[in-house]
Amino acid sequence: MAILKIARMGHPVLRGVAAEIADPTVPEIARLAADMRETLVDIGGAGLAAPQVHVPLRLVLFQVPPERTTGAEDDLPLDLTVLANPVIEPLGEARELGWEGCLSVPGLRGAVPRWTRIRYRGLSVRGERIERIAAGFHARVVQHECDHLDGILYPQRMTDLRLLVFNEEGMRYPIDLGAGVA
Numbered sequence: 001m002a003i004l005k006i007a008r009m010g011h012p013v014l015r016g017v018a019a020e021i022a023d024p025t026v027p028e029i030a031r032l033a034a035d036m037r038e039t040l041v042d043i044g045g046a047g048l049a050a051p052q053v054h055v056p057l058r059l060v061l062f063q064v065p066p067e068r069t070t071g072a073e074d075d076l077p078l079d080l081t082v083l084a085n086p087v088i089e090p091l092g093e094a095r096e097l098g099w100e101g102c103l104s105v106p107g108l109r110g111a112v113p114r115w116t117r118i119r120y121r122g123l124s125v126r127g128e129r130i131e132r133i134a135a136g137f138h139a140r141v142v143q144h145e146c147d148h149l150d151g152i153l154y155p156q157r158m159t160d161l162r163l164l165v166f167n168e169e170g171m172r173y174p175i176d177l178g179a180g181v182a
C-alpha cells in the first residue's frame with residue numbers, strides 16, 4: 001500500500017470528467033481503493049475521489065464520523081464506504097447550506113448548497129450493488145465526492161463567495177449560516 005499525492009486546485013485532473021470503471025472487482029481497483037483508504041486515514045478527511053490522487057476513474061471513498069452527523073433522519077455514522085460508478089438522485093427539492101473543505105483546496109472552507117436528501121447507488125469493489133438513502137452530512141459528503149468525478153470542486157457550487165474563507169479566519173470570526181436553507 002502507499003500514501004498517494006493529492007492533486008490541488010489548478011491541476012487539470014481535477015477539471016476532467018472521470019471514466020466509468022468497467023469492472024470494479026479487478027485487482028488494480030482493489031489496490032487503488034486500498035491506497036486511497038490509507039491516504040485518507042493518513043490525512044484525516046471525510047472523503048476522497050480518485051481524480052484527487054491523479055487517477056481519472058469513477059471511484060470515491062467516504063465516511064460519516066459520529067461527530068459529523070447532523071441528527072437528521074438518514075444521517076447516521078458510517079464506516080468508510082468505497083463506491084465505483086456512483087449515481088446520485090435528489091429526493092425532493094430541499095437544499096441546505098453547510099460548510100465544506102476539500103483536500104484539493106487546502107486551508108479553505110466554504111458554505112455550499114447541497115441537496116438535503118438523496119438516493120445514491122454504485123458498486124463495491126467486490127461487485128456488490130450498494131444503494132442508500134442519505135441526508136445531512138452523509139448526503140453532503142457523497143455529493144461533494146461525486147462532484148470530483150465530473151471535474152467540479154466545491155467553490156464552483158457556491159452561490160455566495162463571501163462565504164469562502166480561510167479555516168483560521170473562519171474559526172476567529174465564525175459565520176452563522178442560520179437555518180442553512182439554500
Ligand code: NI
Pocket residue numbers: 101102103104144145148
Ligand atoms: Ni474534495
